[in-house]
Amino acid sequence: MKIRLTRFINTWLCIGLVGLVNVVDAWSQEQDGVPELLQDRNMDRAAARLYQNARKNFDEKAYWKAARELIILLDYYPAFSQVDGVLYHLGESMYQMTMYKSSAKMFRFLLTKYPQSEYAAEALYGLQQIAYQTENYDEGLKLFSGIAAKFPGDDIIDGARYYAGMSYYSQRDYDNAIAALSKVRARSKYFDHSLYTVGLAYLKKKWLIRPSLRCANC
Structure with a gap:
């Protein structure tokens, strides 16, 4: 029952x-x-x-x-x-x-x-956000691949790119972080923080190549 x-x-x-x-x-x-x-x-x-x-x-x-x-x-x-x-x-x-x-x-x-629900994209995006919040970055990136393949033009795509980029950044994969975050469009609420994190990622890359560039804010 x-x-x-x-x-x-x-x-x-x-x-x-x-x-x-x-x-x-x-x-x-x-x-x-x-x-x-x-x-x-x-x-x-x-x-x-x-x-x-x-x-x-x-x-x-x-x-x-x-x-x-x-x-x-x-x-x-x-x-x-x-x-x-x-x-x-x-x-x-x-x-x-x-x-x-x-x-x-x-x-x-x-x-x-x-x-086939109209909420399928949002549900996948919700799972991606949960994966990021629980530090399950690999799972989150798999979910992002599914979102990008099935719903490339959906409203949630910028958020999905943002969380993918942040997952890459957390894994210190700065090249992929920059690639994902650079695709977040200016109209997105994630745009400003994406730009900021792209800048940090470039600084991290420079630091990895030249440790002498380390600074307190990097």
Whole structure:
């Protein structure tokens, strides 16, 4: 039988984020055995209203509130027509709360169940960011290769290039770091820091060639 996540709402309020992590993990483990439910228009409209409210909280960066509502939505409306969007926003809410393990589970579940989703690029990008934040640089670079191959023109490409460049930089692979970061476009929020890191990478390269150039700010 599918786990009813809403049993734990009062518990969440008492034990905070740790309880939310456990509930999300339990939900993702149980969903493979859940049969497809028939669509019901009234239920879908109710789910759409709840989703709209959750997205409002998400846009206002109230990630805890958004996550709670999104989990309720997944529990009571598993046949919701926009469930892939629910999974994405839940995964991103978890990421913003640094709950990386649970966030990754949501993104992977989305990609497995809905590979053609409009949120597929964002889910891959979310996994790339998690890999960088957890210092799993090789995995992050593999994910970047997938993003660059499948979604070269997507809005997330500049962010993907940025995190790829920062992964190379963290590995002291300055040539590839410069190559990736130099492709971040001026309109991106990552542009300024990309330029800064490119400059640092050139200084690091000079330092490797001529150690006498070492300086306190390099």
